[in-house]
Amino acid sequence: MSEMQLKNPMLRWIEYRLPIFSFIDHSVGSQYPAPKNLSYWWNFGSLAGIALVMQIATGIVLAMHYTPHADMAFDSVERIMREVNYGWLLRYFHANGASLFFLVVYIHIFRGLYYGSYKYPRELLWWLGLVIFVLMMATAFMGYVLPWGQMSYWAATVITNLFSAIPWIGVGITEWLWGGFTVGNPTLARFYSLHYLLPFVIVGVVFLHLWALHQHKSNNPLGIDIKGPQDTIPFHPYYTYKDLVGLGVFLLVMFGFVFYHPNYMGHPDNYIPANPLQTPAHIVPEWYFLPFYAILRAIPSKLGGVIAMAASILVLFLIPWLDTSRVRSTKFRPVYRWFFVFLVIDVILLGIVGAKPPEGIWILIGRLATLYYFLHFIIFMPFLGWFERPLPVPDSIHQPVLGAAAGAAAAGENKR
Ligand code: HEM
16 A cells, blocks of 8 residues: 655654555545446445444443433433433434434345345455344344333343244243343343444444455446446545535434434333333334334244244345346346335335234235245245346446447546
8 A cells, every 4th residue: 555645744744654544545535446337325335334433422422321220221211311411312313313324224235235236246245234234133122122111121022032932942041131030120231231332343343344345346336347447436535525415415314303203213102111010002113123023923933933034134145146147236137126126115015014913914914025025035036037138238337428439538548
């Protein structure tokens, strides 16, 4: 890595001893070549990173005022809301931030699915993303338990009880997780500890994720490889500014929720203190878990439901090999494009089913939507890859933008 030419003598002094500025410049600066055709769908990775930092920053200050004890947790949260300076703002930012973080990451995942960003040579990048996703789910679940409201308590009970479905050792594992014979103070204390720890583990995995990304650079809407400098532009200033536009929109949405509808994505029952003697009428998780919750309940046996739910995540790890298509981007796949739309509808439908009580027509819809979810990945993906005839793919990234002749001229100019 070449040393950076800096005007400021102090920065030059640091750079000579620790070349941190050239490292940044090569990672997200003017020395990092990015495909010139990235669309706004490529904003969501950096947005996820910003959302993660915001969660950590607000979480650390909340932790200064929160009391992780079953007798005091609920009241300490009420105190944050009413008495701590701007405590309400911190808490609403953290709670709505978690929801928007998931929204951003879901868009990020579906973007990857549409453009085939998981395909060779980005399989490990995809896997690291999925590891982040699983860690995010664990973190969000444990965070939701901390206010110790009715939904916190009963969600913790339902989810930890899933482990008891494992034959022979299940009950032992569940009690070990609880630290007792029911969800109680020891459970709250360990969830608090892990909820504080896991985001930093996520930061570590995000660095690996970005390392893998930089190895082969970003995919792009055409799904074809970078062939030379004529296909790229420097990350800074082009994409740093484009990312700032995305950040502006993200913050507007965030402010809309925090200042106008702060409890829209929450459940009113969580403003009732946890009561182990009274089960709420309907136990529902946060919206971002609803599709998985629907899959869990689609299978009539408890163990079967747990296996289906685990499989719905594990199957995502196999996608790089289940997708047998020659081309990456769905843009050039006229048939698969429809199946992608059906998958999005199916996941939304699963989310709707997850929010409904498991009765009547919802049971049938839940089962069919679950079946379709697995069919998509296990049957349609490989078969369409084999049998679909893709549309002609351009030879290079710059060709559709500049035309063949102008592209060749640009290539010559870049060589000089
Ligand atoms: C904390 C969560 C995450 C952060 C901070 C993060 C960050 C990023 C960033 C900054 C990029 C480059 C910009 C972009 O392509 O949008 C990226 C790319 C990518 N991420 Fe993530 N990511 C996260 C979660 C995930 C998850 C859950 C998955 C998949 C399951 C995933 C899969 C990918 C893939 C496949 C790419 C390459 C996309 C391409 O080049 O087309 N990421 N990520």
